[in-house]
Amino acid sequence: MINDQKILQYLQSNRSNQQDEGLRALYQQYYSMIEQLVIRNSGEREDAADVFQDGLVALFHKTRQNEFVLTASLKTLLYAICRNLWLMKLRKKKRETPLTEVHQETVSLDAGILDILEDNDRNQLVAEGLRQLGGDCQKVLQLYYFERSRMKGIAETMGYSGEQVAKNKKSRCLRKLREWVLAQPVAKEVWG
Amino acid sequence: MSEKEDQYWNEIDDYLDGSLDQQAHKAFRQRLSEENKLAKDTLFQQEMRQGIAFGSQQNLRSRLQVIHEETIESNQEAKIVPIGRQLWLRWSVAAGLLVGALGILFLLQQNPSSQELFADNYEVYSLDPTSRSGGEENPAAMALEAYQQQDYTAAIKEFDHILQNEPEQPTLQLALAISYWENGQTEQAKSAIKTLFNHPILKDQAFWYAALFALAEDNPEAAVEYLEKIPTDSGQLHTKAAKLLDTLQ
Numbered sequence: 169m170i171n172d173q174k175i176l177q178y179l180q181s182n183r184s185n186q187q188d189e190g191l192r193a194l195y196q197q198y199y200s201m202i203e204q205l206v207i208r209n210s211g212e213r214e215d216a217a218d219v220f221q222d223g224l225v226a227l228f229h230k231t232r233q234n235e236f237v238l239t240a241s242l243k244t245l246l247y248a249i250c251r252n253l254w255l256m257k258l259r260k261k262k263r264e265t266p267l268t269e270v271h272q273e274t275v276s277l278d279a280g281i282l283d284i285l286e287d288n289d290r291n292q293l294v295a296e297g298l299r300q301l302g303g304d305c306q307k308v309l310q311l312y313y314f315e316r317s318r319m320k321g322i323a324e325t326m327g328y329s330g331e332q333v334a335k336n337k338k339s340r341c342l343r344k345l346r347e348w349v350l351a352q353p354v355a356k357e358v359w360g
Numbered sequence: 361m362s363e364k365e366d367q368y369w370n371e372i373d374d375y376l377d378g379s380l381d382q383q384a385h386k387a388f389r390q391r392l393s394e395e396n397k398l399a400k401d402t403l404f405q406q407e408m409r410q411g412i413a414f415g416s417q418q419n420l421r422s423r424l425q426v427i428h429e430e431t432i433e434s435n436q437e438a439k440i441v442p443i444g445r446q447l448w449l450r451w452s453v454a455a456g457l458l459v460g461a462l463g464i465l466f467l468l469q470q471n472p473s474s475q476e477l478f479a480d481n482y483e484v485y486s487l488d489p490t491s492r493s494g495g496e497e498n499p500a501a502m503a504l505e506a507y508q509q510q511d512y513t514a515a516i517k518e519f520d521h522i523l524q525n526e527p528e529q530p531t532l533q534l535a536l537a538i539s540y541w542e543n544g545q546t547e548q549a550k551s552a553i554k555t556l557f558n559h560p561i562l563k564d565q566a567f568w569y570a571a572l573f574a575l576a577e578d579n580p581e582a583a584v585e586y587l588e589k590i591p592t593d594s595g596q597l598h599t600k601a602a603k604l605l606d607t608l609q
Contacts, residue, residue, distance in 0.1 A: 184528060188423055188561055195431045217432075221424050225417050235378045284413040294411020299498070303525050313409050314416035339366035346369075346408065359404065 169197060172242045179231045182321040191224060198243055202250045204270045209254065210263055219257070222285050223250040230281055232316035240275035247271045252282065284314075290358045297348045305341035312338050372398075372405045418500055422531045426561050434596050472607070474583070478575040481604060485538045485565070500532065507535055512543040530562045537569065549573060564590050564597050571604070580608050 170193040178190030199220055206216035226249050230236060238245070251267065258264045284291075298306055304326065311317040311325060319331040319338075328334050349355055374380050375388045392399050472480070503518030519536040523529060537552035550573055556566035571586035587608070590601040 184423070185559075185561075188427060191424060192427050192431060192561075195427055199432055217428060221421065221428065224424055225420060228420060229413060233378075280410075283410050284417070286410075286414070290407055291411045291414035294408055295415025298412055298415040307526065309412050310416035310419075313412040314420075335370075336366075339370060342369060342373075342408075343362065343366060345412070349408070349411075359407075 172238065175242055176231060176238060179228055182315075182317055182325070187228070191228070194224060194227075194242070194246065195220075198246055201243070201247065201270055205247070205251065205267075206254055208268045208270065210258065210265075211254065215254075215257070219250050219253050222253050226253075226282055226285060229284055229314060229316070230278070234316070240273065243271065244273040244275050247273075248275050248277055249281065252277060253285075256282075289354070293352060293354060293358055294345070294349055297345050297352075300348060301341065301345055304337070305344060308334070308338050309341050309345065369401075369405065372402050373409075375402065376406055376409065418498075419526065419529060422500075422529060423561070426531055430561065474575040474578045474580050477604065477607060478572050481600065482572050482576070484542065485534055485569070500529075503532065504535075507539060510542070512539040515539040516543060516545075530556055530559050534562055534565060534569075537566075541569075541573065546573065546577070568597055568601060571601070584608050 175190045175193050178186045178193070181187055181190075199216075202220045202223065203213065203216040206219055207213070211219075223246055227242075227246055231238075240248075255264065255267065298309060301309070308322060308326060311322045317325065319334045322328070322338070323331050323334040326334065326337075328337065371388070375385065378385075380388060392402060499518060499522050503515055503522060506512075506514035506518055516536060516539045519532050519539060522532060523536065533552060533556055537549050537556075540546070540549035540552055550570070553566050553570050553573065556562045557570075559566065567586045567589045571583040574580070574582035574586060584605065587601045587605045590598055
């Protein structure tokens with residue numbers, strides 16, 4: 169059993185093999201809990217796998233934010249995230265009933281923690297723009313906005329000579345993406 | 361103009377990152393309440409950030425899929441069956457032992473060739489599409505589709521293109537190696553598989569396939585070397601490797 173501080177340290181690392189260690193520990197320690205939650209509440213094994221993966225994506229993104237402070241155990245936080253995700257899915261299927269809980273501690277989730285999982289038109293449009301950018305630009309923006317890497321880490325990963333080069337690159341790439349997104353006819357509908 | 365514009369958006373980013381100092385943060389908030397354009401642009405940038413994060417999950421999801429397969433699916437296959445099925449289990453074990461004993465007898469009587477061992481053990485690496493967004497326009501989804509359709513020429517082209525832009529996609533690298541092998545490009549397959557020998561998760565799969573490739577080329581010594589590198593905590597893969605090692609030694 170790896171403790172929360174160690175897992176957090178792994179998740180916040182800039183090295184993908186260390187991040188994977190943290191994710192692997194979360195799978196080993198908490199997957200069965202989430203599987204029980206889903207199966208006891210009208211779900212199948214496959215649903216549990218999806219919910220757990222979505223939950224880890226949201227948790228990973230959250231833990232890498234500057235202001236992130238762990239105010240409950242990772243187990244409780246992950247449970248709260250996955251519980252919300254499963255409730256949302258049940259709601260979509262119109263099968264919402266009071267949940268049978270498998271973990272009693274609770275924590276309130278920060279607003280927006282699940283926003284990056286939303287498959288809406290706005291996110292789709294920006295994601296398409298990101299794919300169109302491709303290459304280094306795509307990678308730099310991913311590192312900054314998804315992995316939340318700092319400029320020093322981005323410079324190291326991308327082989328740039330310093331933080332300022334990484335910062336300029338990020339600004340240029342963001343500008344390109346913004347211009348692409350706003351040039352799309354659908355942008356007006358998406359952003360009103 | 362661009363530089364000034366970049367500065368403007370960087371300041372918004374710094375605010376959204378929470379990296380402004382207390383005084384600058386307070387001043388920014390004050391401006392937000394007074395300047396409509398700034399408030400609108402800050403909201404827009406917040407949504408751009410979400411969109412970028414949404415579009416950046418593919419790599420992480422591929423890694424999670426690999427971890428899921430290795431930590432969960434292999435365990436579930438090994439789970440104990442319910443009590444009601446224990447009688448069947450006993451019969452199955454007895455039958456298995458009988459088949460095993462006959463198998464050993466058979467093996468004692470004749471040693472299979474390297475190529476036969478390759479044929480007995482080789483399977484194309486199973487890869488499920490993990491992309492749940494972008495559909496057919498997603499290059500990774502297109503590559504996986506070609507792979508599953510056994511159109512290895514197309515798969516190689518797509519995987520190669522993706523990996524040039526985003527080299528840290530080990531699952532796709534493994535699929536590229538298998539595609540080369542299936543396409544008869546054995547040297548490229550061996551080179552591609554070697555790049556995964558240091559990968560923390562996929563190295564065992566890489567050693568397994570490297571061993572099989574060596575067997576296909578009638579090089580059992582190299583196969584033994586690779587198989588011995590698969591550690592005992594590799595679950596089913598270790599069991600398969602140990603069995604093959606027994607046969608080879």
